[in-house]
Amino acid sequence: xxxxxxxxxxxxxxxxxxxxxxxxxxxxxxxxxxxxxxxxxxxxxxxxxxxxxxxxxxxxxxxxxxxxxxxxxxxxxxxxxxxxxxxxxxxxxxxxxxxxxxxxxxxxxxxxxxxxxxxxxxxxxxxxxxxxxxxxxxxxxxxxxxxxxxxxxxxxxxxxxxxxxxxxxxxxxxxxxxxxxxxxxxxxxxxxxxxxxxxxxxxxxxxxxxxxxxxxxxxxxxxxxxxxxxxxxxxxxxxxxxxxxxxxxxxxxxxxxxxxxxxxxxxxxxxxxxxxxxxxxxxxxxxxxxxxxxxxxxxxxxxxxxxxxxxxxxxxxxxxxxxxxxxxxxxxxxxxxxxxxxxxxxxxxxxxxxxxxxxxxxxxxxxxxxxxxxxxxxxxxxxxxxxxxxxxxxxxxxxxxxxxxxxxxxxxxxxxxxxxxxxxxxxxxxxxxxxxxxxxxxxxxxxxxxxxxxxxxxx
Amino acid sequence: xxxxxxxxxxxxxxxxxxxxxxxxxxxxxxxxxxxxxxxxxxxxxxxxxxxxxxxxxxxxxxxxxxxxxxxxxxxxxxxxxxxxxxxxxxxxxxxxxxxxxxxxxxxxxxxxxxxxxxxxxxxxxxxxxxxxxxxxxxxxxxxxxxxxxxxxxxxxxxxxxxxxxxxxxxxxxxxxxxxxxxxxxxxxxxxxxxxxxxxxxxxxxxxxxxxxxxxxxxxxxxxxxxxxxxxxxxxxxxxxxxxxxxxxxxxxxxxxxxxxxxxxxxxxxxxxxxxxxxxxxxxxxxxxxxxxxxxxxxxxxxxxxxxxxxxxxxxxxxxxxxxxxxxxxxxxxxxxxxxxxxxxxxxxxxxxxxxxxxxxxxxxxxxxxxxxxxxxxxxxxxxxxxxxxxxxxxxxxxxxxxxxx
Numbered sequence: 126x127x128x129x130x131x132x133x134x135x136x137x138x139x140x141x142x143x144x145x146x147x148x149x150x151x152x153x154x155x156x157x158x159x160x161x162x163x164x165x166x167x168x169x170x171x172x173x174x175x176x177x178x179x180x181x182x183x184x185x186x187x188x189x190x191x192x193x194x195x196x197x198x199x200x201x202x203x204x205x206x207x208x209x210x211x212x213x214x215x216x217x218x219x220x221x222x223x224x225x226x227x228x229x230x231x232x233x234x235x236x237x238x239x240x241x242x243x244x245x246x247x248x249x250x251x252x253x254x255x256x257x258x259x260x261x262x263x264x265x266x267x268x269x270x271x272x273x274x275x276x277x278x279x280x281x282x283x284x285x286x287x288x289x290x291x292x293x294x295x296x297x298x299x300x301x302x303x304x305x306x307x308x309x310x311x312x313x314x315x316x317x318x319x320x321x322x323x324x325x326x327x328x329x330x331x332x333x334x335x336x337x338x339x340x341x342x343x344x345x346x347x348x349x350x351x352x353x354x355x356x357x358x359x360x361x362x363x364x365x366x367x368x369x370x371x372x373x374x375x376x377x378x379x380x381x382x383x384x385x386x387x388x389x390x391x392x393x394x395x396x397x398x399x400x401x402x403x404x405x406x407x408x409x410x411x412x413x414x415x416x417x418x419x420x421x422x423x424x425x426x427x428x429x430x431x432x433x434x435x436x437x438x439x440x441x442x443x444x445x446x447x448x449x450x451x452x453x454x455x456x457x458x459x460x461x462x463x464x465x466x467x468x469x470x471x472x473x474x475x476x477x478x479x480x481x482x483x484x485x486x487x488x489x490x491x492x493x494x495x496x497x498x499x500x501x502x503x504x505x506x507x508x509x510x511x512x513x514x515x516x517x518x519x520x521x522x523x524x525x526x527x528x529x530x531x532x533x534x535x536x537x538x539x540x541x542x543x544x545x546x547x548x549x550x551x552x553x554x555x556x557x558x559x560x561x562x563x564x565x566x567x568x569x570x571x572x573x574x575x576x577x578x579x580x581x582x583x584x
Numbered sequence: 585x586x587x588x589x590x591x592x593x594x595x596x597x598x599x600x601x602x603x604x605x606x607x608x609x610x611x612x613x614x615x616x617x618x619x620x621x622x623x624x625x626x627x628x629x630x631x632x633x634x635x636x637x638x639x640x641x642x643x644x645x646x647x648x649x650x651x652x653x654x655x656x657x658x659x660x661x662x663x664x665x666x667x668x669x670x671x672x673x674x675x676x677x678x679x680x681x682x683x684x685x686x687x688x689x690x691x692x693x694x695x696x697x698x699x700x701x702x703x704x705x706x707x708x709x710x711x712x713x714x715x716x717x718x719x720x721x722x723x724x725x726x727x728x729x730x731x732x733x734x735x736x737x738x739x740x741x742x743x744x745x746x747x748x749x750x751x752x753x754x755x756x757x758x759x760x761x762x763x764x765x766x767x768x769x770x771x772x773x774x775x776x777x778x779x780x781x782x783x784x785x786x787x788x789x790x791x792x793x794x795x796x797x798x799x800x801x802x803x804x805x806x807x808x809x810x811x812x813x814x815x816x817x818x819x820x821x822x823x824x825x826x827x828x829x830x831x832x833x834x835x836x837x838x839x840x841x842x843x844x845x846x847x848x849x850x851x852x853x854x855x856x857x858x859x860x861x862x863x864x865x866x867x868x869x870x871x872x873x874x875x876x877x878x879x880x881x882x883x884x885x886x887x888x889x890x891x892x893x894x895x896x897x898x899x900x901x902x903x904x905x906x907x908x909x910x911x912x913x914x915x916x917x918x919x920x921x922x923x924x925x926x927x928x929x930x931x932x933x934x935x936x937x938x939x940x941x942x943x944x945x946x947x948x949x950x951x952x953x954x955x956x957x958x959x960x961x962x963x964x965x966x967x968x969x970x971x972x973x974x975x976x977x978x979x980x981x982x983x984x985x986x987x988x989x
Binding site for chain 1: 807810813814817818820821822893895931932933934987
């Protein structure tokens with residue numbers, strides 16, 4: 126179990142959606158179409174020939190890209206066998222607005238209750254998300270072309286457009302600094318052993334279904350008896366060679382539309398700082414853990430190669446700071462080094478893969494003890510997250526607006542089309558005017574949600 | 585009795601938990617084990633075992649006193665509850681009936697031995713008062729830190745003498761308790777020493793038995809039905825802490841019975857003498873936990889009170905103390921396959937998670953004396969109080985103390 130996997134099956138890059146591997150920095154325009162299926166047969170026939178961009182290196186770089194993701198409702202609408210759907214993670218099957226307990230875990234309560242969402246519940250639950258990317262000036266044509274082709278089987282319920290803001294997220298902080306490095310070559314030693322050092326290389330199985338994860342395990346996904354796939358359209362499972370692996374090369378995509386209340390963020394900081402510009406910037410940096418230019422407070426001058434080891438009390442970078450919470454690196458140990466930072470490894474694992482293949486990731490991120498400031502004893506409990514009414518104190522600066530999980534995936538050949546995949550939170554802006562448009566008028570700046578460069582956020 | 589699903593109202597009329605100032609946590613759960621039939625995988629017929637109503641509490645001081653107190657001050661409500669139990673003697677002596685039906689704890693873990701409810705509440709009030717009082721301006725020198733601390737110490741003294749804050753000194757630990765602890769500390773290793781020669785002689789056989797059983801014992805970890813899972817989740821995440829109650833059958837045969845009991849004795853020993861101040865192995869988020877045998881050691885019930893969400897609690901254990909889970913629980917029917925007693929098992933994430941959810945029982949009513957406070961809060965508050973005591977501190981200590989606020 127702990128041998129290196131140099132002899133492992135290579136990754137079928139042509140069966141992986143390109144978005145898992147590439148950030149499309151050159152494709153600066155993008156929009157996401159949230160669709161409902163109106164005619165299953167027509168939908169299937171479009172999906173079967175949809176020009177999904179694969180993860181194979183292309184030369185020259187593509188001028189457009191297209192990715193497809195399904196919700197579990199979408200799978201049902203496509204008449205995928207129910208037992209096959211049920212083989213995916215329970216969170217995916219249930220959907221993000223599934224029940225009150227999940228809403229409590231995710232903080233989707235009170236003003237953020239799913240009932241208030243723009244989309245993602247009831248008849249406004251998308252079946253399919255089509256993600257379009259294009260080089261400057263080419264999105265419109267690309268979108269028209271795709272929209273025309275899929276008009277027969279789908280109905281558009283929401284179009285999320287995006288905008289680029291110089292790699293800074295809407296509060297004005299440099300974004301996309303700390304990124305996981307995915308082990309595409311399958312070189313990382315496999316097996317169930319603890320790793321003490323913090324680094325960015327992460328097992329493929331944390332992103333793609335059908336590959337071993339950081340525990341050295343294959344996560345559950347639907348597997349089919351060979352007679353269900355006589356034409357061998359599907360790859361065989363590595364951990365069950367006789368069975369067809371429906372999940373392999375797919376991943377889960379989480380799509381949540383959030384509103385960042387930029388104005389109130391800076392207004393509150395101005396109030397706290399009493400008009401002192403310098404103090405205001407320092408307070409903001411303390412909340413995030415990085416200065417606006419991305420420089421981490423824990424290690425000035427060192428963008429990403431640092432840990433919190435010599436700042437256990439959070440004197441330089443507060444323990445509740447956004448980047449420290451989201452990625453503790455290896456600092457959740459009691460001072461004095463009593464044993465290895467296993468939790469950190471696990472947390473790194475979680476964080477790096479917002480949309481990895483293990484179940485419950487979103488929920489875990491919201492509730493695991495190490496990142497949860499109340500569990501770590503912070504008084505100021507969620508400095509930069511949404512309000513958590515359970516704590517009874519309001520520190521709301523990041524309010525989910527309309528959202529939805531589109532853990533995606535599915536399969537494909539049988540259904541049609543290809544696999545899909547995707548990474549976590551790419552922030553999107555709704556094209557439906559009201560709140561955003563109004564806000565834009567109110568504030569001249571980068572209020573609007575950016576397209577964050579590649580993976581998540583700068584943690 | 586509940587104010588929210590599963591969350592007891594401390595002032596409810598039936599059992600006003602809030603009035604019992606020594607009670608940390610309490611719960612009522614119906615132990616209606618849906619996994620009784622699991623043992624059939626070992627070709628043992630499904631036994632007929634009772635459904636229990638468990639009333640479980642964690643209190644300061646001797647449990648006997650707590651039971652007396654409950655029977656005295658909440659007798660009517662308790663009688664109403666226990667009236668649903670077989671053989672409950674309604675007009676009889678309630679405390680005696682409770683004592684007679686009291687289960688024996690096989691292993692007991694307490695996060696911080698000696699920290700009382702009263703201390704927790706007083707220290708919380710203290711910490712809130714000080715946090716509201718302390719000046720937030722940056723410190724210019726160590727002397728200023730000293731001065732600021734001095735002011736706060738005076739403030740606390742004034743508040744205490746005005747009766748607005750209480751800082752009751754801890755009760756001395758009873759001598760009998762200390763003696764019992766000492767005896768336990770020595771007796772278990774002595775017993776181990778006595779048994780050692782036998783174990784050594786038998787070790788080839790024991791190892792053979794262990795390994796063959798580990799290789800052949802069937803696993804039983806199917807995912808839980810969604811409706812049942814929702815029912816459990818419906819009772820979670822209303823506070824910063826949550827509860828867990830689980831029940832399961834021991835694998836048949838003397839080997840597992842003895843090994844399981846022996847290991848629980850060791851776990852109890854470790855919890856009593858080693859893990860007494862904040863850590864259970866490396867896990868820091870458990871307030872109280874215990875294991876108890878039921879039905880002549882055919883079943884085990886486990887309960888805990890922990891900070892954070894359920895999924896995170898389980899992840900924490902998998903990552904930091906899977907070996908401990910394996911030691912404690914791998915004798916249960918269907919546990920994910922272990923290797924050499926500590927490896928694998930709970931490390932097989934999805935099987936373990938399915939297993940623990942499948943054995944979980946809804947905790948219909950759960951009370952906690954200090955909602956909103958996590959163990960990290962309790963520890964910080966404790967340090968704040970301790971920092972008040974010394975008459976002289978260094979500049980650095982004064983600064984570190986102020987930082988706690």
